[in-house]
Amino acid sequence: MIPVPGVPGPHVMQVALMVEDIESACRNWVRTTGIGPFLHVPHVVIDEYDYRGRMVSGLDFSVAIAQSGGVQIELVQQHCDSPSAYRDTIARGKGGFHHLAIYTGDYDGAYAGYVDRGFLPAVEGSFGGFRFAYIDTSAAIGCMIELIEESPLQGDFFARIADAANGWDGVTDPIRPGFPAAAR
Template sequence: MSVSVTPGVPGPHLMQAAFIVEDLDAAIDAWIKTTGIGPFFVVPNIVLTEFDYRGQRSSGLDFSVAIAQSGGVQIELIQQHSDGPSAYRDLIAKGQQGFHHFCIYTSDYDATRARYLAAGAESALDGLFGEVRFCYIDTSPTIGCMIELVEEHPLEGEFFARIAEAAKDWDGVTDPIRPAFPA
């Protein structure tokens, strides 16, 4: 598979590196202690009631995420709670943890997704987070990981900006774990 790029035109910006973990709280603690990256913004128990998994309609994917900013790149930690198959379990078996995907935040979601599919990649998961479309493109045969595509959206952009702003002057101690969407 080879996704074509136009010479002289900047390629996609990999804005996030994501890891599958077995215990989100322990992983956050380990990342903070090991790297000093933080604070982490947690979105608990995201349940996809409907999504496409490798072209088949599916339901009931339950996972939590924690996101922090390190310079120009987000670090995302993902814990899958449900036992069913998913793009997460395709690469990282239950009980294991490790690197899973890079994320591309795109203003032209349809064209970007179509380019990967036309190049021979398979979409492992297509879903909605609120109004925001996202998918995991299985590029593991060519680069060893998946590529997540996320459609640009004002609410998502504000959330990402809040994460980046919190990281700028974080002292490494104060409020290391924060709710993504305060009550």
């Protein structure tokens, strides 16, 4: 977990919403709230992942993330009809609140803690050298919990999101590439 001074235990570091048009949603967020800029990562493809106990392939989605104080705002657009935690709670053509994320250095312990309390993963897999899982807590709290394993690649990305927001003028480049072209 990212430690927060004076806050014991796990904490939410991200609030995520499903959208139908990610660039339009970014512009609406900036115009309405002043939160930004959004770092956009188009067409993230997870070749193989576990969906509710069976291996499936071909999840294609885009994300855009901005920092607002100590919390990230993540916008997610799924481009395909593959089964996913996203479509489990937000139907195609709809948008809305989807999950809270916890970034943790004790991924196994956090994962086991949810499973021990009777919550099962809707999706789990790995991407870029780190593991993630969407734990289906929707019946208990109205949304999923995403667990994200701490990693240097993910930590660097999260730091760039926070740095972009620090001192942003609210106008310049409200949607920016999430990764330099050479890194994609």
